[in-house]
Each structure stands twice: as C-alpha cells, then as structure tokens.
Amino acid sequence: MKNNKKIALFGGSFDPVHTDHFNMAKACHDKLGFEEVWIIPTFLNPFKSSTKTSNEERLNLLNLIFENEDYIKIDQFEMNNQRVTTTYETVSHFKKMYPYYDFSFVIGSDNLNRLEEWNNFDELINLVNFIVFERSNNYKKEVAQKYNLPIYYFENNYLSSTKIRELEDLKLLIPKVNDYINYHLLYLDIRMxxxxxxxxxxxxxxxxxxxxxxxxxxxxxxxxxxxxxxxxxxxxxxxxxxxxxxxxxxxxxxxxxxxxxxxxxxxxxxxxxxxxxxxxxxxxxxxxxxxxxxxxxxxxxxxxxxxxxxxxxxxxxxxxxxxxxxxxxxxxxxxxxxxxxxxxxxxxxxxxxxxxxxxxxxxxxxxxx
CATH class of the missing domain: 1.10.3210.10 (Hypothetical protein af1432)
Structure with a gap:
C-alpha cells in the first residue's frame, strides 16, 4: 500500500547547528506541510576541507536543539559512510529505501551559487524537488529561475556557523546550544x-x-x-x-x-x-x-x-x-x-x-x- 508521506531531507555540516537551521526545519513542518524533517549531518562537506568538531559533538548539538521537535529525525547515513557523500548518493539512497515517500531536499539560497557544480547535478535536479530558503538576497536568482525553484521565507536571523565559531551573533543563538559549546570548549583554536x-x-x-x-x-x-x-x-x-x-x-x-x-x-x-x-x-x-x-x-x-x-x-x-x-x-x-x-x-x-x-x-x- 502506498504511503506518500512528505519528507524534507536537510543536509549540512551543522558545525555548529544554529537558530536558522532550526527555523528552516520548523518552517518545513509548520508552513510547508512536511510530516517529517530528516536532518542528515555530513561526514564532510564536498566543498570544505574539514569539520571543526567531532561527529559526536555535532550529533549532540543536533539532538539538543531538536530535542522537543517530534517531527525531526536525525539520520547518520552520511556520517556512517566515513567519506564524502554527495547529495545525489544520499537522495538516491533514501528514495531506494523508501520508494513510496515523497522526498524534497532543503537548501539555503546561498547554495544556488554553486548548485550546478554538485555531483551528478543533471540527474539530481530531476530526482528530487528542492526547497530553497532565502538566507540573504545575495544569490544567483537566475539559477532559481532556470530550474523553476521556488524561494521560501522563514524566521531568518542571518546567522552562519562560521560567525558563531568566531563569537559573532551569539545573542541570536538558542542559549542551550551556546551553553553546550562553552561547557565543552568547542572551537577553542578559532576563538583563542x-x-x-x-x-x-x-x-x-x-x-x-x-x-x-x-x-x-x-x-x-x-x-x-x-x-x-x-x-x-x-x-x-x-x-x-x-x-x-x-x-x-x-x-x-x-x-x-x-x-x-x-x-x-x-x-x-x-x-x-x-x-x-x-x-x-x-x-x-x-x-x-x-x-x-x-x-x-x-x-x-x-x-x-x-x-x-x-x-x-x-x-x-x-x-x-x-x-x-x-x-x-x-x-x-x-x-x-x-x-x-x-x-x-x-x-x-x-x-x-x-x-x-x-x-x-x-x-x-x-x-x-
């Protein structure tokens, strides 16, 4: 029997996860009608040379920030691969595992700048719908138009993980996340x-x-x-x-x-x-x-x-x-x-x-x- 459950796949380094990640996931559920949002932390982002914290710490922070959101599932598929996993591989995996689910893939508008460089992009764009949230007004709008990608809005604090690691905009961070980062002395090499x-x-x-x-x-x-x-x-x-x-x-x-x-x-x-x-x-x-x-x-x-x-x-x-x-x-x-x-x-x-x-x-x- 078919189950057309709507699932939003939300991948990223989450290093660290922050308020805007939370708000995008919540918007998928509350505003766009997705029954579940599956958070998929990367083992390593294809466009980054390293993560700044361990997999365990990033998972702990994800579990902490989403601890009261029952529509969230944190999936370790990419982490468990112990290598760079492309979005095409990830989406293909979940579509094969759950053929009757209706998957979409969540990105921030900043990803549009390099979207066409993603591995197997020509197949990927036809394999899954993209949910694009506007992170800032500075992005390749022509890419969104070319592939008919709707831009969605959410409660945006204009945060970035990079800025948080560098002690910027901490007042906009969910306090329990900041408390965890401080108590566990994360990002010391960057901050000290x-x-x-x-x-x-x-x-x-x-x-x-x-x-x-x-x-x-x-x-x-x-x-x-x-x-x-x-x-x-x-x-x-x-x-x-x-x-x-x-x-x-x-x-x-x-x-x-x-x-x-x-x-x-x-x-x-x-x-x-x-x-x-x-x-x-x-x-x-x-x-x-x-x-x-x-x-x-x-x-x-x-x-x-x-x-x-x-x-x-x-x-x-x-x-x-x-x-x-x-x-x-x-x-x-x-x-x-x-x-x-x-x-x-x-x-x-x-x-x-x-x-x-x-x-x-x-x-x-x-x-x-």
Missing part, C-alpha cells in the same frame, strides 16, 4: 589562538587540565573547572588600549589595580558579555585567578592554584607547591598566596601591589576577617 602565542595557548590548556584534576579531589565539577582554567588567560595578550576600554566600560575602579592583573578582570567580562557564559562561578574564578579575593570559593582556589602549578611551570619549589595543593587545596592556596605576596613586595614594593592582593593576603594570612 588568533589572540595569543602558542606558548600562552598551551599554558591555558595545561591550567584547564590541572584545574580538572584538583576539582576531582575537591568535589567540584571537573569540566566546569576545566572551562574556567582553560579560559583564565583569554585576554592576557590583549593590547593595553583594549584592556582599558573593557575596564572603563564594565568596572572602572579596576584601572587602579596593577596592569599585569588587568587580564583577570577583562577576561571575566569578555567571557560574560562576549562568549555569553552565564555561569557566575566560572566568571568569578577567572576574575579572581591572579590575586584572589576575600572569601574565595573552592572553584576560585582551584583555578588560582592551577594557574600557578600547571605542568609547564618550572620555578623554584613549584613541585613543593603542587604537592601541597594536592594534599589540601586551601593550605596549598595560602602557601601560594604568601609566595606571590612576598615576590610582589620584593619586586614592586608594597605601594604597587594593588588593593586586591593586599586584601586577599590580609584575609587569609593575617586573619583580618
């Missing part, structure tokens, strides 16, 4: 490497790993500690002008602190307002990682210590401080704080060490509480 040298980048990774180890011993979420540790120096290599601009915008009084610690505060602001990290414990741990504060949380102490005992550190007695931190976090923290205070006094004099280090030292060492 352009703004620091390789040595600093490696230090950040090492601090993240050290923070996770300390967290496991102190009943703190290791991944949360890893996030805070990895991102602690995110603005370390910013220019002085940019540091000043952020401090002026978000907490001007911090300009009175020594310049070498400014990155603690600008880093926290950058993560909160640009990365849209909404976990205040992570933000505070970055904020407090250089000179601390009164009444440090366990996570604050973890990141403070991890920064100073990370695996590449080789200053005198660093192994002693590592052992102390792993024996008892608070004891190790206080010993590191005393060492930092003594070095700062010796190097810069008490007048130049800043209010925050002095308050932290007085609170934990002198007991001014």
């Amino acid at each position: 490497k352009p703004f620091m040298d390789e040595q600093r980048y490696q230090h950040c990774l090492n601090v993240g790993e050290m923070a996770a180890k300390l967290a496991e011993l102190n009943n703190i979420d290791p991944q949360k500690a890893k996030v805070a540790g990895t991102l602690h120096d995110i603005t370390k290599r910013w220019s002085e002008e940019k540091q000043i601009a952020y401090l002026t915008k978000y907490e001007k009084a911090l300009l009175g602190e020594p310049k070498p610690v400014w990155h603690s505060y600008t880093g926290a602001f950058h993560l909160k307002y640009d990365w849209l990290i909404n976990d205040e414990e992570i933000i505070n741990a970055v904020y407090n990682h250089t000179v601390g504060c009164e009444e440090m949380t366990t996570l604050d102490m973890i990141v403070f210590c991890a920064d100073k005992i990370s695996v590449e550190r080789d200053y005198e007695d660093v192994q002693y401080y590592r052992e102390e931190c792993f024996k008892d976090l608070k004891t190790g923290f206080i010993k590191l704080l005393i060492n930092q205070y003594d070095v700062a006094i010796k190097t810069h004099g008490i007048e130049a060490i800043g209010d925050k280090l002095l308050k932290t030292y007085n609170f934990y060492v002198k007991g001014d509480n």
